[in-house]
Amino acid sequence: MVFSPHTPEDRAIMLQTIGVDRIEELFEGIPASYRFPELRLPPPVAEADIFRELLELSLRNWSTVATPTFLGAGSYNHYVPAVVHQVLWRGEFYTAYTPYQPEVSQGTLQSIYEFQSLVCLLTGMDVANASMYDGATALAEGALLCVSPPRGRTAIVVAGTVHPYYRGVLRTYTRGLPVEVREVPIPDSLRTTPQDLERFVDESTACVVVQYPNFYGRIEDLAALAETAHAVGARFVVSTYPIALGLLRPPGELGADVVTGEGQCLGIPQSFGGPGLGLLAARMELVRHLPGRLIGATVDREGKRGFVMVLQTREQHIRREKATSNICTNQGLMALAATVYLSALGKQGLQKIAKLCYHKAHYLAQRIAELPGWSLVGEGPFFNEFVVRCPQDPRAINEFLLQRGIIGGLAVGELVPEQDDLMLLCATELTTKEHIDRLVEALRDLTE
Incomplete structure:
Protein backbone atom coordinates (compact mmCIF):
# COMPACT_ATOMS: atom_id res chain seq x y z
CA MET A 1 0.00 0.00 0.00
CA VAL A 2 1.41 3.39 -1.03
CA PHE A 3 1.58 6.12 1.60
CA SER A 4 1.18 9.63 0.19
CA PRO A 5 2.23 12.25 2.75
CA HIS A 6 1.45 15.95 2.48
CA THR A 7 3.76 17.81 0.12
CA PRO A 8 5.54 21.02 1.23
CA GLU A 9 3.03 22.94 -0.87
CA ASP A 10 0.14 21.20 0.94
CA ARG A 11 1.60 22.14 4.32
CA ALA A 12 2.11 25.75 3.26
CA ILE A 13 -1.52 26.09 2.19
CA MET A 14 -2.74 24.52 5.45
CA LEU A 15 -0.59 26.81 7.60
CA GLN A 16 -1.73 29.84 5.64
CA THR A 17 -5.36 28.82 6.11
CA ILE A 18 -5.03 28.72 9.91
CA GLY A 19 -2.93 31.91 10.02
CA VAL A 20 0.55 30.76 11.04
CA ASP A 21 3.89 30.67 9.23
CA ARG A 22 5.57 27.64 10.80
CA ILE A 23 4.42 24.39 12.35
CA GLU A 24 6.45 25.23 15.47
CA GLU A 25 4.08 28.11 16.19
CA LEU A 26 1.33 25.57 16.92
CA PHE A 27 3.23 24.40 20.00
CA GLU A 28 4.10 27.79 21.50
CA GLY A 29 1.36 27.38 24.11
CA ILE A 30 3.44 24.59 25.66
CA PRO A 31 6.40 25.88 27.78
CA ALA A 32 9.66 25.16 25.98
CA SER A 33 11.02 23.12 28.90
CA TYR A 34 8.15 20.64 28.51
CA ARG A 35 8.16 20.21 24.74
CA PHE A 36 10.94 17.64 24.51
CA PRO A 37 11.36 16.14 27.99
CA GLU A 38 14.13 13.69 28.70
CA LEU A 39 12.69 10.20 29.02
CA ARG A 40 14.50 8.63 31.96
CA LEU A 41 13.77 5.02 31.12
CA PRO A 42 15.44 2.13 32.91
CA PRO A 43 18.16 0.20 31.06
CA PRO A 44 17.07 -2.72 28.85
CA VAL A 45 16.59 -6.13 30.49
CA ALA A 46 16.02 -9.65 29.25
CA GLU A 47 12.57 -10.70 28.06
CA ALA A 48 12.33 -13.33 30.79
CA ASP A 49 12.98 -10.69 33.46
CA ILE A 50 10.30 -8.40 32.04
CA PHE A 51 7.83 -11.29 31.97
CA ARG A 52 8.59 -12.12 35.61
CA GLU A 53 8.08 -8.49 36.68
CA LEU A 54 4.77 -8.20 34.83
CA LEU A 55 3.62 -11.48 36.33
CA GLU A 56 4.41 -10.23 39.84
CA LEU A 57 2.45 -7.05 39.14
CA SER A 58 -0.55 -9.03 37.83
CA LEU A 59 -0.65 -11.15 40.99
CA ARG A 60 -1.48 -8.04 42.98
CA ASN A 61 -4.86 -7.89 41.24
CA TRP A 62 -8.00 -9.55 42.53
CA SER A 63 -9.08 -12.02 39.85
CA THR A 64 -12.61 -13.38 39.52
CA VAL A 65 -11.06 -16.58 38.17
CA ALA A 66 -9.55 -17.42 41.56
CA THR A 67 -11.66 -15.30 43.92
CA PRO A 68 -15.36 -15.70 44.82
CA THR A 69 -17.12 -12.59 43.57
CA PHE A 70 -20.56 -11.15 44.23
CA LEU A 71 -20.07 -7.93 42.28
CA GLY A 72 -22.24 -7.22 39.23
CA ALA A 73 -23.96 -3.89 38.56
CA GLY A 74 -23.46 -4.01 34.80
CA SER A 75 -20.32 -6.13 34.39
CA TYR A 76 -20.73 -9.84 35.11
CA ASN A 77 -18.52 -12.83 35.76
CA HIS A 78 -19.79 -15.42 33.27
CA TYR A 79 -17.92 -18.37 31.83
CA VAL A 80 -16.49 -17.83 28.34
CA PRO A 81 -16.38 -21.11 26.36
CA LEU A 342 -24.87 -17.62 21.57
CA SER A 343 -24.37 -20.13 18.76
CA ALA A 344 -22.39 -22.47 21.02
CA LEU A 345 -24.96 -22.32 23.83
CA GLY A 346 -28.09 -22.43 21.73
CA LYS A 347 -31.55 -21.74 23.10
CA GLN A 348 -31.42 -24.47 25.75
CA GLY A 349 -27.91 -23.56 26.89
CA LEU A 350 -28.78 -19.89 27.38
CA GLN A 351 -31.92 -20.88 29.27
CA LYS A 352 -29.92 -23.19 31.54
CA ILE A 353 -27.40 -20.45 32.39
CA ALA A 354 -30.24 -18.00 33.11
CA LYS A 355 -31.89 -20.53 35.45
CA LEU A 356 -28.61 -21.14 37.27
CA CYS A 357 -28.14 -17.40 37.78
CA TYR A 358 -31.71 -17.04 39.05
CA HIS A 359 -31.66 -19.94 41.52
CA LYS A 360 -28.19 -19.22 42.90
CA ALA A 361 -29.10 -15.56 43.50
CA HIS A 362 -32.25 -16.60 45.33
CA TYR A 363 -30.33 -19.06 47.50
CA LEU A 364 -27.84 -16.28 48.27
CA ALA A 365 -30.67 -13.88 49.18
CA GLN A 366 -32.29 -16.49 51.43
CA ARG A 367 -29.05 -17.14 53.31
CA ILE A 368 -28.22 -13.46 53.83
CA ALA A 369 -31.77 -12.61 54.96
CA GLU A 370 -31.33 -15.13 57.77
CA LEU A 371 -28.42 -13.15 59.24
CA PRO A 372 -29.20 -10.81 62.18
CA GLY A 373 -29.18 -7.15 61.12
CA TRP A 374 -29.42 -7.90 57.38
CA SER A 375 -32.60 -7.47 55.33
CA LEU A 376 -33.68 -7.60 51.71
CA VAL A 377 -34.78 -4.30 50.18
CA GLY A 378 -37.29 -3.93 47.35
CA GLU A 379 -40.47 -5.53 46.09
CA GLY A 380 -41.33 -7.83 43.24
CA PRO A 381 -39.33 -10.56 41.50
CA PHE A 382 -35.60 -10.28 40.85
CA PHE A 383 -33.26 -12.14 38.50
CA ASN A 384 -29.64 -12.57 39.64
CA GLU A 385 -29.08 -9.36 41.62
CA PHE A 386 -30.75 -7.96 44.71
CA VAL A 387 -30.25 -5.25 47.34
CA VAL A 388 -29.70 -5.75 51.06
CA ARG A 389 -29.63 -3.25 53.91
CA CYS A 390 -26.39 -3.67 55.86
CA PRO A 391 -25.84 -3.36 59.62
CA GLN A 392 -22.53 -1.57 58.95
CA ASP A 393 -21.00 0.66 56.27
CA PRO A 394 -21.01 -1.42 53.03
CA ARG A 395 -17.57 -0.07 52.11
CA ALA A 396 -16.11 -1.32 55.39
CA ILE A 397 -17.84 -4.65 54.87
CA ASN A 398 -16.24 -5.01 51.45
CA GLU A 399 -12.81 -4.24 52.92
CA PHE A 400 -13.36 -6.95 55.51
CA LEU A 401 -14.44 -9.41 52.80
CA LEU A 402 -11.33 -8.70 50.74
CA GLN A 403 -9.24 -9.67 53.74
CA ARG A 404 -11.14 -12.97 53.70
CA GLY A 405 -10.42 -13.42 49.98
CA ILE A 406 -13.94 -12.52 48.80
CA ILE A 407 -15.02 -9.78 46.40
CA GLY A 408 -18.21 -8.35 47.89
CA GLY A 409 -21.12 -6.57 46.26
CA LEU A 410 -21.49 -2.98 45.13
CA ALA A 411 -21.76 -0.35 47.87
CA VAL A 412 -24.78 1.38 46.31
CA GLY A 413 -23.96 4.66 48.06
CA GLU A 414 -20.94 5.05 45.76
CA LEU A 415 -23.38 5.66 42.89
CA VAL A 416 -26.52 6.78 44.76
CA PRO A 417 -25.39 8.75 47.85
CA GLU A 418 -28.77 8.66 49.59
CA GLN A 419 -28.62 4.84 49.64
CA ASP A 420 -25.36 4.58 51.55
CA ASP A 421 -26.51 1.66 53.73
CA LEU A 422 -27.38 -0.61 50.80
CA MET A 423 -25.35 -3.26 48.99
CA LEU A 424 -26.12 -4.78 45.59
CA LEU A 425 -25.17 -8.46 45.41
CA CYS A 426 -24.97 -10.69 42.36
CA ALA A 427 -24.69 -14.39 41.54
CA THR A 428 -23.97 -16.03 38.17
CA GLU A 429 -23.59 -19.62 36.98
CA LEU A 430 -19.98 -19.47 38.23
CA THR A 431 -21.09 -18.77 41.80
CA THR A 432 -20.96 -22.04 43.73
CA LYS A 433 -22.78 -23.09 46.89
CA GLU A 434 -19.40 -23.14 48.62
CA HIS A 435 -18.81 -19.50 47.58
CA ILE A 436 -22.18 -18.47 49.00
CA ASP A 437 -21.73 -20.36 52.25
CA ARG A 438 -18.26 -18.87 52.64
CA LEU A 439 -19.64 -15.35 52.16
CA VAL A 440 -22.42 -15.92 54.67
CA GLU A 441 -19.99 -17.25 57.28
CA ALA A 442 -17.73 -14.22 56.78
CA LEU A 443 -20.69 -11.83 57.22
CA ARG A 444 -21.77 -13.71 60.34
CA ASP A 445 -18.27 -13.37 61.81
CA LEU A 446 -18.29 -9.66 61.01
CA THR A 447 -21.52 -8.88 62.82
CA GLU A 448 -21.20 -11.18 65.83
Whole structure:
Protein backbone atom coordinates (compact mmCIF):
# COMPACT_ATOMS: atom_id res chain seq x y z
CA MET A 1 0.00 0.00 0.00
CA VAL A 2 1.41 3.39 -1.03
CA PHE A 3 1.58 6.12 1.60
CA SER A 4 1.18 9.63 0.19
CA PRO A 5 2.23 12.25 2.75
CA HIS A 6 1.45 15.95 2.48
CA THR A 7 3.76 17.81 0.12
CA PRO A 8 5.54 21.02 1.23
CA GLU A 9 3.03 22.94 -0.87
CA ASP A 10 0.14 21.20 0.94
CA ARG A 11 1.60 22.14 4.32
CA ALA A 12 2.11 25.75 3.26
CA ILE A 13 -1.52 26.09 2.19
CA MET A 14 -2.74 24.52 5.45
CA LEU A 15 -0.59 26.81 7.60
CA GLN A 16 -1.73 29.84 5.64
CA THR A 17 -5.36 28.82 6.11
CA ILE A 18 -5.03 28.72 9.91
CA GLY A 19 -2.93 31.91 10.02
CA VAL A 20 0.55 30.76 11.04
CA ASP A 21 3.89 30.67 9.23
CA ARG A 22 5.57 27.64 10.80
CA ILE A 23 4.42 24.39 12.35
CA GLU A 24 6.45 25.23 15.47
CA GLU A 25 4.08 28.11 16.19
CA LEU A 26 1.33 25.57 16.92
CA PHE A 27 3.23 24.40 20.00
CA GLU A 28 4.10 27.79 21.50
CA GLY A 29 1.36 27.38 24.11
CA ILE A 30 3.44 24.59 25.66
CA PRO A 31 6.40 25.88 27.78
CA ALA A 32 9.66 25.16 25.98
CA SER A 33 11.02 23.12 28.90
CA TYR A 34 8.15 20.64 28.51
CA ARG A 35 8.16 20.21 24.74
CA PHE A 36 10.94 17.64 24.51
CA PRO A 37 11.36 16.14 27.99
CA GLU A 38 14.13 13.69 28.70
CA LEU A 39 12.69 10.20 29.02
CA ARG A 40 14.50 8.63 31.96
CA LEU A 41 13.77 5.02 31.12
CA PRO A 42 15.44 2.13 32.91
CA PRO A 43 18.16 0.20 31.06
CA PRO A 44 17.07 -2.72 28.85
CA VAL A 45 16.59 -6.13 30.49
CA ALA A 46 16.02 -9.65 29.25
CA GLU A 47 12.57 -10.70 28.06
CA ALA A 48 12.33 -13.33 30.79
CA ASP A 49 12.98 -10.69 33.46
CA ILE A 50 10.30 -8.40 32.04
CA PHE A 51 7.83 -11.29 31.97
CA ARG A 52 8.59 -12.12 35.61
CA GLU A 53 8.08 -8.49 36.68
CA LEU A 54 4.77 -8.20 34.83
CA LEU A 55 3.62 -11.48 36.33
CA GLU A 56 4.41 -10.23 39.84
CA LEU A 57 2.45 -7.05 39.14
CA SER A 58 -0.55 -9.03 37.83
CA LEU A 59 -0.65 -11.15 40.99
CA ARG A 60 -1.48 -8.04 42.98
CA ASN A 61 -4.86 -7.89 41.24
CA TRP A 62 -8.00 -9.55 42.53
CA SER A 63 -9.08 -12.02 39.85
CA THR A 64 -12.61 -13.38 39.52
CA VAL A 65 -11.06 -16.58 38.17
CA ALA A 66 -9.55 -17.42 41.56
CA THR A 67 -11.66 -15.30 43.92
CA PRO A 68 -15.36 -15.70 44.82
CA THR A 69 -17.12 -12.59 43.57
CA PHE A 70 -20.56 -11.15 44.23
CA LEU A 71 -20.07 -7.93 42.28
CA GLY A 72 -22.24 -7.22 39.23
CA ALA A 73 -23.96 -3.89 38.56
CA GLY A 74 -23.46 -4.01 34.80
CA SER A 75 -20.32 -6.13 34.39
CA TYR A 76 -20.73 -9.84 35.11
CA ASN A 77 -18.52 -12.83 35.76
CA HIS A 78 -19.79 -15.42 33.27
CA TYR A 79 -17.92 -18.37 31.83
CA VAL A 80 -16.49 -17.83 28.34
CA PRO A 81 -16.38 -21.11 26.36
CA ALA A 82 -12.99 -21.92 24.79
CA VAL A 83 -14.53 -21.93 21.31
CA VAL A 84 -15.15 -18.16 21.58
CA HIS A 85 -11.47 -17.26 21.80
CA GLN A 86 -10.51 -19.95 19.32
CA VAL A 87 -12.62 -18.24 16.66
CA LEU A 88 -11.68 -14.68 17.70
CA TRP A 89 -7.96 -15.41 17.42
CA ARG A 90 -8.23 -16.31 13.74
CA GLY A 91 -6.28 -13.68 11.85
CA GLU A 92 -8.98 -12.95 9.29
CA PHE A 93 -11.33 -11.89 12.10
CA TYR A 94 -8.82 -10.53 14.60
CA THR A 95 -7.51 -7.86 12.24
CA ALA A 96 -10.72 -7.14 10.31
CA TYR A 97 -12.05 -3.61 10.07
CA THR A 98 -15.28 -2.12 8.69
CA PRO A 99 -16.08 -4.18 5.56
CA TYR A 100 -16.39 -1.46 2.93
CA GLN A 101 -15.59 -3.88 0.07
CA PRO A 102 -18.13 -6.72 0.18
CA GLU A 103 -16.35 -8.76 -2.48
CA VAL A 104 -13.41 -9.31 -0.09
CA SER A 105 -15.29 -9.14 3.22
CA GLN A 106 -17.91 -11.87 3.03
CA GLY A 107 -16.77 -13.62 6.23
CA THR A 108 -16.86 -10.42 8.28
CA LEU A 109 -20.18 -9.35 6.77
CA GLN A 110 -21.75 -12.74 7.46
CA SER A 111 -20.59 -12.73 11.10
CA ILE A 112 -22.15 -9.29 11.62
CA TYR A 113 -25.35 -10.40 9.84
CA GLU A 114 -25.59 -13.46 12.13
CA PHE A 115 -25.00 -11.22 15.16
CA GLN A 116 -27.83 -8.90 14.13
CA SER A 117 -30.12 -11.88 13.56
CA LEU A 118 -29.34 -13.32 17.00
CA VAL A 119 -29.95 -9.96 18.70
CA CYS A 120 -33.35 -9.74 17.00
CA LEU A 121 -34.25 -13.26 18.15
CA LEU A 122 -33.07 -12.49 21.68
CA THR A 123 -34.93 -9.18 22.03
CA GLY A 124 -38.02 -9.91 19.94
CA MET A 125 -37.36 -6.93 17.66
CA ASP A 126 -37.42 -6.47 13.88
CA VAL A 127 -33.96 -5.06 13.14
CA ALA A 128 -30.64 -4.63 14.94
CA ASN A 129 -27.37 -2.88 14.19
CA ALA A 130 -23.80 -3.90 15.05
CA SER A 131 -21.93 -0.74 15.81
CA MET A 132 -22.45 0.23 19.44
CA TYR A 133 -19.65 0.43 21.98
CA ASP A 134 -21.39 -0.45 25.26
CA GLY A 135 -24.73 -0.60 27.02
CA ALA A 136 -24.68 3.02 28.22
CA THR A 137 -24.06 4.62 24.82
CA ALA A 138 -26.47 2.17 23.18
CA LEU A 139 -29.18 3.33 25.60
CA ALA A 140 -28.46 7.00 24.83
CA GLU A 141 -28.58 6.37 21.09
CA GLY A 142 -31.76 4.31 21.47
CA ALA A 143 -33.48 7.13 23.34
CA LEU A 144 -32.31 9.83 20.93
CA LEU A 145 -33.59 8.06 17.84
CA CYS A 146 -37.09 8.52 19.30
CA VAL A 147 -36.70 12.31 19.62
CA SER A 148 -38.46 14.40 16.96
CA PRO A 149 -38.43 18.21 17.38
CA PRO A 150 -40.75 18.72 14.35
CA ARG A 151 -43.39 16.63 16.10
CA GLY A 152 -42.77 18.32 19.43
CA ARG A 153 -41.39 15.12 20.94
CA THR A 154 -38.33 16.39 22.79
CA ALA A 155 -38.62 14.99 26.33
CA ILE A 156 -37.00 11.74 27.46
CA VAL A 157 -38.47 10.24 30.64
CA VAL A 158 -36.01 7.87 32.31
CA ALA A 159 -36.82 5.70 35.33
CA GLY A 160 -34.69 6.24 38.42
CA THR A 161 -34.18 2.46 38.53
CA VAL A 162 -32.02 2.65 35.38
CA HIS A 163 -28.28 2.26 36.08
CA PRO A 164 -26.90 5.60 37.39
CA TYR A 165 -24.00 5.46 34.90
CA TYR A 166 -26.42 4.94 32.03
CA ARG A 167 -28.47 7.93 33.15
CA GLY A 168 -25.27 9.97 33.36
CA VAL A 169 -24.28 9.06 29.80
CA LEU A 170 -27.79 9.98 28.63
CA ARG A 171 -27.45 13.41 30.24
CA THR A 172 -24.07 13.86 28.54
CA TYR A 173 -25.45 12.84 25.14
CA THR A 174 -28.32 15.31 25.36
CA ARG A 175 -26.29 18.26 26.64
CA GLY A 176 -26.46 21.06 24.08
CA LEU A 177 -29.42 19.50 22.28
CA PRO A 178 -33.04 20.73 22.43
CA VAL A 179 -33.89 17.72 24.57
CA GLU A 180 -35.21 17.58 28.12
CA VAL A 181 -34.31 14.59 30.31
CA ARG A 182 -36.86 13.94 33.07
CA GLU A 183 -35.63 11.55 35.74
CA VAL A 184 -38.28 9.70 37.74
CA PRO A 185 -37.38 9.43 41.46
CA ILE A 186 -36.28 6.03 42.73
CA PRO A 187 -39.29 4.37 44.42
CA ASP A 188 -38.93 2.71 47.81
CA SER A 189 -39.93 -0.57 46.19
CA LEU A 190 -36.96 -0.27 43.77
CA ARG A 191 -39.43 -1.13 41.01
CA THR A 192 -41.03 1.45 38.71
CA THR A 193 -44.82 1.45 38.33
CA PRO A 194 -47.11 3.23 35.86
CA GLN A 195 -48.15 5.55 38.69
CA ASP A 196 -44.52 6.62 39.11
CA LEU A 197 -44.43 7.65 35.45
CA GLU A 198 -47.79 9.38 35.10
CA ARG A 199 -46.79 12.89 36.25
CA PHE A 200 -43.69 12.87 34.02
CA VAL A 201 -45.22 11.89 30.67
CA ASP A 202 -47.22 14.19 28.41
CA GLU A 203 -47.65 15.12 24.75
CA SER A 204 -44.01 16.27 24.53
CA THR A 205 -42.60 12.92 25.64
CA ALA A 206 -40.50 11.25 22.98
CA CYS A 207 -39.87 8.05 24.92
CA VAL A 208 -39.92 6.37 28.30
CA VAL A 209 -36.71 4.55 29.25
CA VAL A 210 -36.57 1.62 31.71
CA GLN A 211 -34.18 -1.23 32.49
CA TYR A 212 -35.07 -4.94 32.52
CA PRO A 213 -33.99 -6.25 35.02
CA ASN A 214 -33.31 -2.86 36.53
CA PHE A 215 -30.16 -1.61 38.26
CA TYR A 216 -31.38 -3.06 41.57
CA GLY A 217 -32.07 -6.46 40.01
CA ARG A 218 -35.87 -6.13 40.11
CA ILE A 219 -37.91 -7.20 37.08
CA GLU A 220 -40.07 -4.33 35.84
CA ASP A 221 -43.61 -4.90 34.54
CA LEU A 222 -42.79 -3.92 30.96
CA ALA A 223 -46.27 -4.41 29.53
CA ALA A 224 -47.83 -1.96 32.02
CA LEU A 225 -45.04 0.61 31.58
CA ALA A 226 -45.25 0.34 27.79
CA GLU A 227 -48.98 1.02 27.96
CA THR A 228 -48.31 4.20 29.96
CA ALA A 229 -45.79 5.41 27.38
CA HIS A 230 -47.94 4.57 24.37
CA ALA A 231 -51.00 6.23 25.93
CA VAL A 232 -49.36 9.64 25.36
CA GLY A 233 -47.92 8.71 21.96
CA ALA A 234 -44.39 8.15 23.27
CA ARG A 235 -42.13 5.24 22.38
CA PHE A 236 -40.90 2.70 24.91
CA VAL A 237 -37.15 2.06 25.24
CA VAL A 238 -35.83 -0.89 27.26
CA SER A 239 -32.23 -1.51 28.32
CA THR A 240 -31.79 -5.19 29.04
CA TYR A 241 -29.36 -7.78 30.43
CA PRO A 242 -29.12 -10.39 27.63
CA ILE A 243 -28.53 -13.40 29.90
CA ALA A 244 -31.83 -12.69 31.66
CA LEU A 245 -33.63 -13.07 28.32
CA GLY A 246 -32.86 -16.78 28.48
CA LEU A 247 -35.55 -16.90 31.15
CA LEU A 248 -37.67 -13.75 30.81
CA ARG A 249 -40.01 -12.81 27.97
CA PRO A 250 -38.25 -10.62 25.37
CA PRO A 251 -39.03 -6.89 25.55
CA GLY A 252 -40.34 -6.92 21.99
CA GLU A 253 -43.24 -9.12 23.11
CA LEU A 254 -44.07 -6.70 25.93
CA GLY A 255 -44.43 -3.46 23.98
CA ALA A 256 -40.86 -2.21 23.53
CA ASP A 257 -40.18 -0.05 20.48
CA VAL A 258 -36.41 0.05 21.04
CA VAL A 259 -34.28 -2.45 22.95
CA THR A 260 -30.69 -1.80 24.02
CA GLY A 261 -28.29 -3.71 26.21
CA GLU A 262 -24.77 -4.47 27.34
CA GLY A 263 -23.41 -7.55 25.58
CA GLN A 264 -20.33 -8.07 27.78
CA CYS A 265 -22.06 -11.06 29.38
CA LEU A 266 -22.16 -12.82 25.98
CA GLY A 267 -18.67 -14.30 25.81
CA ILE A 268 -16.62 -11.19 26.62
CA PRO A 269 -14.33 -11.12 29.69
CA GLN A 270 -14.73 -8.33 32.24
CA SER A 271 -11.19 -7.11 31.49
CA PHE A 272 -11.07 -4.30 34.06
CA GLY A 273 -14.26 -2.80 32.62
CA GLY A 274 -13.88 -3.01 28.86
CA PRO A 275 -14.26 -3.40 26.00
CA GLY A 276 -17.99 -3.91 26.11
CA LEU A 277 -20.55 -4.42 23.40
CA GLY A 278 -23.62 -2.29 22.85
CA LEU A 279 -26.83 -3.91 21.61
CA LEU A 280 -29.42 -1.80 19.77
CA ALA A 281 -32.56 -3.19 18.15
CA ALA A 282 -35.79 -1.53 17.07
CA ARG A 283 -39.07 -1.81 15.22
CA MET A 284 -38.74 -1.73 11.45
CA GLU A 285 -40.37 1.71 11.32
CA LEU A 286 -37.24 3.13 13.01
CA VAL A 287 -34.69 1.40 10.78
CA ARG A 288 -33.60 4.58 8.97
CA HIS A 289 -33.02 6.34 12.28
CA LEU A 290 -30.55 3.74 13.57
CA PRO A 291 -26.91 4.83 13.93
CA GLY A 292 -24.05 2.76 12.59
CA ARG A 293 -24.43 0.24 9.82
CA LEU A 294 -26.76 -2.65 9.05
CA ILE A 295 -25.80 -5.78 7.14
CA GLY A 296 -28.20 -7.59 4.84
CA ALA A 297 -28.31 -10.85 2.88
CA THR A 298 -28.85 -10.91 -0.87
CA VAL A 299 -27.95 -12.94 -3.98
CA ASP A 300 -25.52 -12.09 -6.78
CA ARG A 301 -26.13 -12.38 -10.53
CA GLU A 302 -25.39 -16.09 -10.35
CA GLY A 303 -27.95 -16.62 -7.62
CA LYS A 304 -25.34 -17.21 -4.89
CA ARG A 305 -26.01 -15.92 -1.40
CA GLY A 306 -23.97 -12.90 -0.34
CA PHE A 307 -23.82 -10.18 2.31
CA VAL A 308 -23.60 -6.40 1.98
CA MET A 309 -23.93 -3.26 4.05
CA VAL A 310 -27.46 -2.12 3.25
CA LEU A 311 -27.93 0.96 5.45
CA GLN A 312 -25.64 3.61 6.92
CA THR A 313 -28.11 6.45 6.94
CA ARG A 314 -26.61 8.63 9.69
CA GLU A 315 -22.85 8.18 9.40
CA GLN A 316 -20.20 10.82 8.69
CA HIS A 317 -18.61 9.01 5.76
CA ILE A 318 -22.05 8.91 4.08
CA ARG A 319 -23.81 12.08 5.26
CA ARG A 320 -20.75 14.31 5.70
CA GLU A 321 -21.75 17.56 7.41
CA LYS A 322 -25.38 16.38 7.70
CA ALA A 323 -24.42 13.31 9.75
CA THR A 324 -26.25 12.74 13.03
CA SER A 325 -23.98 9.98 14.33
CA ASN A 326 -20.25 9.42 14.67
CA ILE A 327 -20.25 5.64 15.04
CA CYS A 328 -17.65 5.27 12.29
CA THR A 329 -16.27 1.86 13.15
CA ASN A 330 -17.94 -1.18 14.66
CA GLN A 331 -17.42 -3.56 17.55
CA GLY A 332 -16.92 -6.36 15.03
CA LEU A 333 -14.66 -8.51 17.19
CA MET A 334 -16.89 -8.19 20.26
CA ALA A 335 -19.98 -8.83 18.14
CA LEU A 336 -18.30 -11.96 16.82
CA ALA A 337 -17.62 -13.11 20.39
CA ALA A 338 -21.31 -12.73 21.23
CA THR A 339 -22.28 -14.54 18.03
CA VAL A 340 -20.03 -17.52 18.77
CA TYR A 341 -21.15 -17.59 22.42
CA LEU A 342 -24.87 -17.62 21.57
CA SER A 343 -24.37 -20.13 18.76
CA ALA A 344 -22.39 -22.47 21.02
CA LEU A 345 -24.96 -22.32 23.83
CA GLY A 346 -28.09 -22.43 21.73
CA LYS A 347 -31.55 -21.74 23.10
CA GLN A 348 -31.42 -24.47 25.75
CA GLY A 349 -27.91 -23.56 26.89
CA LEU A 350 -28.78 -19.89 27.38
CA GLN A 351 -31.92 -20.88 29.27
CA LYS A 352 -29.92 -23.19 31.54
CA ILE A 353 -27.40 -20.45 32.39
CA ALA A 354 -30.24 -18.00 33.11
CA LYS A 355 -31.89 -20.53 35.45
CA LEU A 356 -28.61 -21.14 37.27
CA CYS A 357 -28.14 -17.40 37.78
CA TYR A 358 -31.71 -17.04 39.05
CA HIS A 359 -31.66 -19.94 41.52
CA LYS A 360 -28.19 -19.22 42.90
CA ALA A 361 -29.10 -15.56 43.50
CA HIS A 362 -32.25 -16.60 45.33
CA TYR A 363 -30.33 -19.06 47.50
CA LEU A 364 -27.84 -16.28 48.27
CA ALA A 365 -30.67 -13.88 49.18
CA GLN A 366 -32.29 -16.49 51.43
CA ARG A 367 -29.05 -17.14 53.31
CA ILE A 368 -28.22 -13.46 53.83
CA ALA A 369 -31.77 -12.61 54.96
CA GLU A 370 -31.33 -15.13 57.77
CA LEU A 371 -28.42 -13.15 59.24
CA PRO A 372 -29.20 -10.81 62.18
CA GLY A 373 -29.18 -7.15 61.12
CA TRP A 374 -29.42 -7.90 57.38
CA SER A 375 -32.60 -7.47 55.33
CA LEU A 376 -33.68 -7.60 51.71
CA VAL A 377 -34.78 -4.30 50.18
CA GLY A 378 -37.29 -3.93 47.35
CA GLU A 379 -40.47 -5.53 46.09
CA GLY A 380 -41.33 -7.83 43.24
CA PRO A 381 -39.33 -10.56 41.50
CA PHE A 382 -35.60 -10.28 40.85
CA PHE A 383 -33.26 -12.14 38.50
CA ASN A 384 -29.64 -12.57 39.64
CA GLU A 385 -29.08 -9.36 41.62
CA PHE A 386 -30.75 -7.96 44.71
CA VAL A 387 -30.25 -5.25 47.34
CA VAL A 388 -29.70 -5.75 51.06
CA ARG A 389 -29.63 -3.25 53.91
CA CYS A 390 -26.39 -3.67 55.86
CA PRO A 391 -25.84 -3.36 59.62
CA GLN A 392 -22.53 -1.57 58.95
CA ASP A 393 -21.00 0.66 56.27
CA PRO A 394 -21.01 -1.42 53.03
CA ARG A 395 -17.57 -0.07 52.11
CA ALA A 396 -16.11 -1.32 55.39
CA ILE A 397 -17.84 -4.65 54.87
CA ASN A 398 -16.24 -5.01 51.45
CA GLU A 399 -12.81 -4.24 52.92
CA PHE A 400 -13.36 -6.95 55.51
CA LEU A 401 -14.44 -9.41 52.80
CA LEU A 402 -11.33 -8.70 50.74
CA GLN A 403 -9.24 -9.67 53.74
CA ARG A 404 -11.14 -12.97 53.70
CA GLY A 405 -10.42 -13.42 49.98
CA ILE A 406 -13.94 -12.52 48.80
CA ILE A 407 -15.02 -9.78 46.40
CA GLY A 408 -18.21 -8.35 47.89
CA GLY A 409 -21.12 -6.57 46.26
CA LEU A 410 -21.49 -2.98 45.13
CA ALA A 411 -21.76 -0.35 47.87
CA VAL A 412 -24.78 1.38 46.31
CA GLY A 413 -23.96 4.66 48.06
CA GLU A 414 -20.94 5.05 45.76
CA LEU A 415 -23.38 5.66 42.89
CA VAL A 416 -26.52 6.78 44.76
CA PRO A 417 -25.39 8.75 47.85
CA GLU A 418 -28.77 8.66 49.59
CA GLN A 419 -28.62 4.84 49.64
CA ASP A 420 -25.36 4.58 51.55
CA ASP A 421 -26.51 1.66 53.73
CA LEU A 422 -27.38 -0.61 50.80
CA MET A 423 -25.35 -3.26 48.99
CA LEU A 424 -26.12 -4.78 45.59
CA LEU A 425 -25.17 -8.46 45.41
CA CYS A 426 -24.97 -10.69 42.36
CA ALA A 427 -24.69 -14.39 41.54
CA THR A 428 -23.97 -16.03 38.17
CA GLU A 429 -23.59 -19.62 36.98
CA LEU A 430 -19.98 -19.47 38.23
CA THR A 431 -21.09 -18.77 41.80
CA THR A 432 -20.96 -22.04 43.73
CA LYS A 433 -22.78 -23.09 46.89
CA GLU A 434 -19.40 -23.14 48.62
CA HIS A 435 -18.81 -19.50 47.58
CA ILE A 436 -22.18 -18.47 49.00
CA ASP A 437 -21.73 -20.36 52.25
CA ARG A 438 -18.26 -18.87 52.64
CA LEU A 439 -19.64 -15.35 52.16
CA VAL A 440 -22.42 -15.92 54.67
CA GLU A 441 -19.99 -17.25 57.28
CA ALA A 442 -17.73 -14.22 56.78
CA LEU A 443 -20.69 -11.83 57.22
CA ARG A 444 -21.77 -13.71 60.34
CA ASP A 445 -18.27 -13.37 61.81
CA LEU A 446 -18.29 -9.66 61.01
CA THR A 447 -21.52 -8.88 62.82
CA GLU A 448 -21.20 -11.18 65.83
